Structures are given as C-alpha cells and as structure tokens.
Amino acid sequence: MNAPDSRHRLSAAHARPEDLAGFDMIRRLVAFPTVSRDSNLELIGWVRAYLEDLGATTRLTFNDDRRKANLFATFPARDGNATTGGIVLSGHTDVVPVDGQPWDTDPFEATLVGDRLHGRGVTDMKSFSAIGLAFVPQFLRRGLARPLHFALSYDEEVGCIGVHPLIDDVVAQGVAPTGCIVGEPTGMQLVVAHKGKKSWRCRVRGHEAHSSLAPQGVNAVQIACEIVAWIAGRARAFRSGDHQDPAYDVPFTTPHVGAIRGGTALNIIPRDCSFEFEIRHLPFDDPDAFFADVRRHADTFVPAMQAVDPAAYIEFDQLSTLPGFDDDGRNAIADIGRACSQSDATYKVSYATEASLFHRASMPAVICGPGHIEQAHQPNEWVSLEQLARCEAFMQSLAKHVCVA
Numbered sequence: 001m002n003a004p005d006s007r008h009r010l011s012a013a014h015a016r017p018e019d020l021a022g023f024d025m026i027r028r029l030v031a032f033p034t035v036s037r038d039s040n041l042e043l044i045g046w047v048r049a050y051l052e053d054l055g056a057t058t059r060l061t062f063n064d065d066r067r068k069a070n071l072f073a074t075f076p077a078r079d080g081n082a083t084t085g086g087i088v089l090s091g092h093t094d095v096v097p098v099d100g101q102p103w104d105t106d107p108f109e110a111t112l113v114g115d116r117l118h119g120r121g122v123t124d125m126k127s128f129s130a131i132g133l134a135f136v137p138q139f140l141r142r143g144l145a146r147p148l149h150f151a152l153s154y155d156e157e158v159g160c161i162g163v164h165p166l167i168d169d170v171v172a173q174g175v176a177p178t179g180c181i182v183g184e185p186t187g188m189q190l191v192v193a194h195k196g197k198k199s200w201r202c203r204v205r206g207h208e209a210h211s212s213l214a215p216q217g218v219n220a221v222q223i224a225c226e227i228v229a230w231i232a233g234r235a236r237a238f239r240s241g242d243h244q245d246p247a248y249d250v251p252f253t254t255p256h257v258g259a260i261r262g263g264t265a266l267n268i269i270p271r272d273c274s275f276e277f278e279i280r281h282l283p284f285d286d287p288d289a290f291f292a293d294v295r296r297h298a299d300t301f302v303p304a305m306q307a308v309d310p311a312a313y314i315e316f317d318q319l320s321t322l323p324g325f326d327d328d329g330r331n332a333i334a335d336i337g338r339a340c341s342q343s344d345a346t347y348k349v350s351y352a353t354e355a356s357l358f359h360r361a362s363m364p365a366v367i368c369g370p371g372h373i374e375q376a377h378q379p380n381e382w383v384s385l386e387q388l389a390r391c392e393a394f395m396q397s398l399a400k401h402v403c404v405a
C-alpha cells in the first residue's frame with residue numbers, strides 16, 4: 001500500500017468551504033427533499049437543465065406512476081465518441097426519511113457546524129454526485145478524451161429498485177463504459193466488492209383451537225419458530241464453515257430473521273405466523289441453495305399439519321434480491337480508482353449497493369465516496385470538509401483519466 005500524499009492530506013484536513021468547488025452544489029441538492037417515498041422530479045429536472053446547458057445529452061427513465069425518474073447524461077469525447085470506454089459517475093438521488101429524528105438544524109438546508117456539513121443526504125449520498133456535477137465545467141475546459149456519464153437514480157434506499165430501468169436503457173443504447181464509480185460513503189476508500197442480499201417472507205397457516213385441546217390445533221407460531229431455529233443453525237454453520245473471505249468486515253455469509261408476527265392470545269392455538277428473513281452472502285455462496293434448504297426443511301412439517309387440517313400450509317414470498325460482486329479489483333476501473341484515491345488499498349464490504357447491478361450489466365464498478373456509512377441515516381447526518389476535499393482531489397485525479405490534457 002502506498003502512503004497517501006501528505007501534502008494533499010494536510011490541505012484536505014484544513015479544507016474551507018470556499019476552497020471546495022462543489023460546496024454550493026451540495027447545498028443545492030440537499031435542498032431538494034428527495035425522501036424515497038416522495039417525487040424526485042424537481043431535483044432531476046434541475047440537474048438535467050444544468051447538464052444540458054453544459055452540452056450533455058440526457059435520457060430519463062421513470063417509475064410506473066412517473067413520479068420518479070432516473071437521469072442518465074452523457075458528455076461525448078472530443079472526437080464525438082459517446083458510447084465506448086468512458087466513465088460513469090453514479091449516485092442515488094433519494095434519501096431516507098427524517099421523521100421522528102431529533103435534528104438540531106433543518107435537514108434540508110445543509111448547514112456548516114464547525115468543520116462538518118450537516119444535512120440529510122450529505123453523506124448518503126448527494127455530496128459525491130454534487131462534486132462530480134460541479135467538476136463538469138473543468139472537465140470540459142480540459143477537453144474529454146473519452147465519454148463522461150452521470151447516472152442518477154431513484155429508490156435506492158428502498159432496495160436498489162429504481163436503477164434497473166436506467167441500466168436496461170443504457171445497455172440498449174449500446175453504451176459500454178470502462179466502468180462505473182458509485183459514490184456511496186466509503187471514507188473515500190476504494191471498495192471493489194460487496195456481498196449480495198436476498199430476502200423472503202415465510203407464512204405459516206395452522207389451525208386454531210382452544211389451548212387446552214392442543215392436539216386438535218396446528219400451532220403456527222411453534223412451527224415458524226422451528227424454521228427460525230433451523231435458519232439460526234445455518235447461520236452458525238456459515239460462521240464456523242470454510243467459506244470465508246477475510247477481506248470482508250464480516251468474512252462469512254450471514255442469514256438472519258428480522259421480524260416475526262403470530263398468535264392472538266395465550267389460550268388460543270395460533271392459526272397464523274409469518275416471519276421475514278434474509279441472507280447476506282459472499283458472492284461465491286449461492287442464496288438460492290440456502291433457500292432451497294430452508295424450504296426443504298419447512299416441507300417436513302407439512303404432512304403432520306395437513307393431517308389435522310388439509311388447509312394448513314407453509315408458503316414463501318421473495319421480497320428482494322440484489323447480487324454481490326467480486327473480481328478482487330482486477331479491472332480497469334479499479335486501477336483508475338486506485339490511482340485517483342492515491343492508494344493501492346482496496347476493501348470489500350457487507351452492505352449492498354447499486355454497484356453490483358452495473359457490474360452485472362458489463363459495467364465494472366467500484367464504490368468510493370465521501371463520508372462514512374456510520375453517519376448515514378442518522379439525525380444530524382454529517383460529512384467532514386476533509387472528506388469533501390478528498391473527494392475533490394479524487395475528481396482532480398480523475399480528470400487525468402478522462403481529459404485530453
């Protein structure tokens with residue numbers, strides 16, 4: 001690992017808002033209250049106009065009721081190439097709600113408190129997008145050697161569901177970039193892999209009876225708990241098994257049950273119980289094989305249940321799926337990321353992002369953005385000026401890769 005440039009470190013540590021090219025842009029983006037449940041069209045409209053004024057071509061893809069949109073914008077290279085070998089700067093526009101959180105400042109007015117900028121989305125993840133947008137005039141002045149794209153999505157915070165139509169559209173347009181930089185908060189460290197995640201709901205239908213007549217009922221809560229306990233056993237097996245990758249903060253696959261609901265009163269054999277569970281898996285572990293095992297175990301209870309009541313059942317609904325990705329940072333975008341972050345160190349993380357979806361669509365991805373995940377989703381979400389300065393230094397270095405001079 002190379003030591004970070006000490007001059008750059010010193011200047012980043014003493015960053016002032018007036019030294020930051022993207023400071024006003026961050027404040028502008030934060031002022032759009034783009035909570036996931038609400039429309040993001042005002043922000044998208046404003047950014048689209050800004051980019052088109054600078055010469056970008058833009059494409060929008062919408063959700064079903066057209067209250068939310070993804071924006072994909074392209075600045076072609078000087079030679080007119082708009083499709084091949086460029087860089088995608090990617091960010092989600094939505095933020096998590098502030099309801100019930102004790103904020104000391106207006107969450108949608110980014111406010112400087114000492115050397116920290118407070119506001120919803122300053123870390124997760126409007127600052128990266130804003131700094132990228134603010135650097136466009138500089139990139140254009142130097143002249144683009146290869147295309148530069150922006151991919152701004154909706155509905156990331158509710159399961160990375162919004163970006164799908166954007167990626168489909170980009171692929172259909174024949175855009176084939178070198179790679180994609182997703183600016184989720186990593187402390188400006190280069191993340192080259194993350195786990196996948198898949199989740200389900202299990203619904204157990206039993207048979208009600210007076211609790212004094214237990215054999216005449218089918219106890220849905222107890223059967224559900226048998227399945228939950230089996231999942232917990234699988235979690236212990238993953239933890240002690242040999243499928244491990246020490247590069248991850250949690251180096252093994254983790255199944256987990258997060259919510260359970262069942263029963264009405266102690267003196268009634270419960271008819272219904274449901275629970276939700278997920279698996280956050282290393283990219284080389286198969287979530288479907290895990291699920292098949294859960295289902296097979298659940299099926300062993302069904303004959304006895306249906307002997308009491310033929311209408312009893314155990315059913316599963318898939319809730320979400322997001323792949324993992326990991327090629328150990330052996331691709332061109334990771335090389336660019338290492339150069340721009342001035343470090344050869346790379347990391348792997350357990351949380352999922354849109355990066356794997358770009359990666360799967362033949363757009364190799366890395367994750368690198370200002371701020372830390374611990375500061376995201378919190379009241380008084382903040383990002384340090386030092387992190388913003390490091391992100392700007394990253395963009396300065398990126399100019400060497402995308403610009404002619």
Ligand SMILES: [Zn+2]
Pocket residue numbers: 092124125156184185
């Ligand atoms: Zn995020």
